[in-house]
Amino acid sequence: MIKLPAFIFLFLVGVSSHSAGSPDHGATHARSGINSQIGCTEAMILCAKTVTAAVAESGRIWFAWTVGQHLYINYSDDRGLSFSPPFKVNQVPEKIAARGENRPKIALDKAGNIYLSWVNNLPQKWKANIRFAWSDNQGESFSAPLTINDDSKIASHSFNEMLVSDDGQVHIGWLDGRRADLAREQNQAYKGSAIYFASFKTKSITQAISAPKNVHLTDGSCVCCRLGMALDLQERPLVMWRHIFGDNIRDHALLAMDSADRAGKLTRVSFENWKIEGCPHHGPSLLSQERGNNQRLHMSWFNDAPQASGLFYAFTDDQGENLSETLHLASSDTRPGHPFLGLTADKKLQLVWQEFNGEQHSIKLMRSDAGEHWSEPQEIAHASGVTDYPFILSHPKGNLLLWHRLGQPLQLIEID
Amino acid sequence: MRALFFGFVLVFSFQASATEVLHSRQVDQLFTEGPRLVVLWSVDCPPCYKELALLETLLETHQKLAVTFVATDDDPSRYPEVDVMHQRLQGEQLQKWVFAEMNAPQLRFAIDPNWSGVLPRSYFINHKGQRFAHSGLLESRQIMDWFELSGS
Numbered sequence: 001m002i003k004l005p006a007f008i009f010l011f012l013v014g015v016s017s018h019s020a021g022s023p024d025h026g027a028t029h030a031r032s033g034i035n036s037q038i039g040c041t042e043a044m045i046l047c048a049k050t051v052t053a054a055v056a057e058s059g060r061i062w063f064a065w066t067v068g069q070h071l072y073i074n075y076s077d078d079r080g081l082s083f084s085p086p087f088k089v090n091q092v093p094e095k096i097a098a099r100g101e102n103r104p105k106i107a108l109d110k111a112g113n114i115y116l117s118w119v120n121n122l123p124q125k126w127k128a129n130i131r132f133a134w135s136d137n138q139g140e141s142f143s144a145p146l147t148i149n150d151d152s153k154i155a156s157h158s159f160n161e162m163l164v165s166d167d168g169q170v171h172i173g174w175l176d177g178r179r180a181d182l183a184r185e186q187n188q189a190y191k192g193s194a195i196y197f198a199s200f201k202t203k204s205i206t207q208a209i210s211a212p213k214n215v216h217l218t219d220g221s222c223v224c225c226r227l228g229m230a231l232d233l234q235e236r237p238l239v240m241w242r243h244i245f246g247d248n249i250r251d252h253a254l255l256a257m258d259s260a261d262r263a264g265k266l267t268r269v270s271f272e273n274w275k276i277e278g279c280p281h282h283g284p285s286l287l288s289q290e291r292g293n294n295q296r297l298h299m300s301w302f303n304d305a306p307q308a309s310g311l312f313y314a315f316t317d318d319q320g321e322n323l324s325e326t327l328h329l330a331s332s333d334t335r336p337g338h339p340f341l342g343l344t345a346d347k348k349l350q351l352v353w354q355e356f357n358g359e360q361h362s363i364k365l366m367r368s369d370a371g372e373h374w375s376e377p378q379e380i381a382h383a384s385g386v387t388d389y390p391f392i393l394s395h396p397k398g399n400l401l402l403w404h405r406l407g408q409p410l411q412l413i414e415i416d
Numbered sequence: 417m418r419a420l421f422f423g424f425v426l427v428f429s430f431q432a433s434a435t436e437v438l439h440s441r442q443v444d445q446l447f448t449e450g451p452r453l454v455v456l457w458s459v460d461c462p463p464c465y466k467e468l469a470l471l472e473t474l475l476e477t478h479q480k481l482a483v484t485f486v487a488t489d490d491d492p493s494r495y496p497e498v499d500v501m502h503q504r505l506q507g508e509q510l511q512k513w514v515f516a517e518m519n520a521p522q523l524r525f526a527i528d529p530n531w532s533g534v535l536p537r538s539y540f541i542n543h544k545g546q547r548f549a550h551s552g553l554l555e556s557r558q559i560m561d562w563f564e565l566s567g568s
Contacts, residue, residue: 099460126462223462248552278552279461279535304532304551332532335525358525386518406518 040407041068043086048072050103050388051404055395056112062139063410064106064116069093071104071118073139079400080412089133089142095121097128101226101283101338101389102159110166113202114139117162117172120147122154130157130174134202143205148198150211151178156193159283161227163237171237173197173227179219192244193223197237199260217255217263220244226283232256233295238319240269240286240299248277252284252301254320267320270312272303280304287341289349289370298371300339300351304332311336311353315371324371330355330364342392344399344416352380352390352401352415361387363403365415381413435495435502438486438513443526446513450541451563452482455554456527459489459497461535463553468501470556475507481563482509488524488535490515 040047048065055061061076063083070093072086090096097119098104104118114135121128130148135141149157156177163171176196183190200212221241228240236257243253245268252270255263274280282302289296297320300313309332315324330336334355342350349368354361362382368374381403388404398416438446446454455471457464468485475481485505487498495514502512515523524533528549531537540548540562550558560566 224460276534276552278463278537279458281460281533281535302532304534309532332530335521335529335532337533356521356525358522358529361521 043067043070043072043088045072045074045083045086045404045410046407048098048404049406050098050100051402051410052103052106053391053393053402054106054108055393056108057110057396058112059396061393061395061400061412062106062108062114064104066096066098066104066118069095071096071116073106073114073116075139076412079395079397080410083410087139087142089116090131090145092145094131094145097121097158100281105160105162107162107164107170109164109168111168112138113168114142115162115164115170115202116142117148117160119158119160119174120145124154126156126158126177127154128157130160130172132170132172134170134205136202136205141205143202144208146209147211148172148214149174149176149178149196150214151176153178153181155181157196159224159226161229161239163229163231165231165235168201169199169235170202171197171199171229171231173217173229173237173239175221175223175227176214176216177223179216191220191248193221194219195221195227195239195241197239197257197263199237199257213261215257215261215263217257218243218253218266222250222280224279224281228284228286228299230286230288230297232288232319233290233293236260238286238288238297240284242280242283242301243268248275250274250276250280251303252299254286254297254299254316256319269299269314269316269320269323270301270303270326272305272308272312274303274305274308276304282337285339285341285351287343287349289343289347291370296370298341298349300329300341300353302337302339310334311339313339313351313371313374327374329353329366330377336364338389340389340391342394342399344394345396350392350399350415352392354387354390360384363390363401365401380415435487435499435512435514437516438523439516440519440522440526442513443523446484446486446511446527447539447541447545447547449482450543450545452484452509452541453559453562454484454486454539454541456486456488456535456537458487458535459494459501464536465501467536467538467553468505470554471559472505474556474559475505475510478563478565479506479508481507483507484511484513486512486527487514488520488533490518490520490523492517 071089160174175193179194195217198212225242258264284301287298311329313327339353364377386406391402393400401413
């Protein structure tokens with residue numbers, strides 16, 4: 001049992017925030033006892049542990065976040081000055097993963113249709129389903145949630161990533177434990193997870209669709225790190241992830257789909273040789289940049305090898321066959337994490353990541369035209385308390401940093 | 417009947433080593449005396465469960481091993497799951513902690529500013545008080561060597 005005095009202490013911390021609440025947002029905040037998550041169950045973005053967002057061509061920013069057993073969306077038409085009321089996506093409550101890199105995803109197509117994907121945790125430990133819902137009426141209503149993984153057995157499915165092409169082709173990739181379970185049943189050795197993928201199109205939200213065909217991309221992925229995803233110039237998916245090479249070397253791999261249902265060649269793209277049998281909980285960021293008729297892929301990742309520790313960056317013009325020199329962005333003594341690459345409206349690069357100095361979290365930003373030369377890192381925000389990961393929102397009126405802080409009204413930071 | 421009574425006494429004495437909530441000001445308590453193994457783990461970390469299973473087995477034959485278990489799950493909704501695991505780990509010199517609510521970055525820093533957060537993470541403190549860090553799954557041999565044990 002956990003010793004009681006600890007719980008009493010936590011309760012008192014929560015209560016103490018009542019008198020400290022400010023009259024506006026804080027009033028509700030104080031009622032929620034937000035200093036302790038115990039009791040913060042209101043459908044408010046400040047109660048959410050994670051927030052993800054997508055930007056429509058119109059400039060409307062859609063947010064996806066979870067409180068309790070519901071996924072909510074809302075939007076802002078004025079770059080974060082005001083927000084619409086939240087809309088509850090799943091009418092039937094279910095346990096939704098919203099922790100670190102394992103969180104709901106939101107994407108939009110050119111027509112403004114909204115796509116959501118999340119992980120529904122099942123009662124069995126580490127077992128979950130990949131879920132999906134969409135709206136074809138600007139978020140006024142959503143389809144019934146659909147389970148994307150097509151295996152009939154209860155298994156682990158997590159760390160979903162989603163991209164949607166302009167014409168509404170949905171691509172979802174995730175870490176999948178079905179082949180590990182099978183190997184275990186057959187007493188065979190198996191390392192890590194598999195990566196599975198599904199590409200499909202939706203119909204009207206009133207027309208049910210069945211679970212799309214699941215395509216097996218690879219085995220041997222790290223079990224607890226997010227995927228990086230992009231589309232090539234033919235709008236075929238590209239996936240980057242932390243792979244297990246040889247004897248537990250946790251470096252990164254890149255794979256292009258030959259078609260919607262056939263995986264291409266796996267190419268190793270990082271070489272820090274971090275050997276570990278453990279959970280790094282650090283996945284990579286992958287970004288596509290069109291350069292005339294060609295595509296440059298930009299990649300950033302964390303590694304913690306004894307001689308190469310911290311954040312790294314490289315690019316490739318041929319899907320990993322040849323790599324640029326690897327840039328060591330931040331050493332491990334600043335405790336860097338969660339790099340995120342974004343494009344500005346004029347197709348320049350931005351890269352943000354988080355650091356922690358023992359008391360405060362900070363966000364660093366670097367800029368580049370095409371990855372050959374980068375600006376010096378610039379601190380663009382800092383905060384104490386509980387902070388979410390940083391994300392760049394590529395907005396037609398100038399990019400914004402999404403950096404959610406638990407218990408605080410959502411603020412977007414100008415970074416153009 | 418007498419054996420049954422002592423069985424109950426034994427169970428309750430182990431429950432007395434209940435999980436405590438760890439705050440930054442208490443971190444020094446983790447590293448005060450050696451030889452001791454400090455194991456950091458999380459309910460979100462599949463390899464950690466392999467390590468805990470290894471230690472559970474080891475503790476069955478080496479009840480006096482001094483081991484401190486620290487779950488890095490700083491979310492009270494996960495404390496019950498932490499405690500279920502901790503209750504399985506039984507020995508005569510165990511300490512069990514869980515990170516205080518919403519304090520994981522601060523506690524990781526207080527424990528070791530050079531630790532990236534990767535799990536499992538362990539520290540062995542020898543009889544001179546020297547600390548040896550290890551990231552990733554521990555092997556039985558490593559633990560036996562640290563504690564200068566022979567056999568399995």
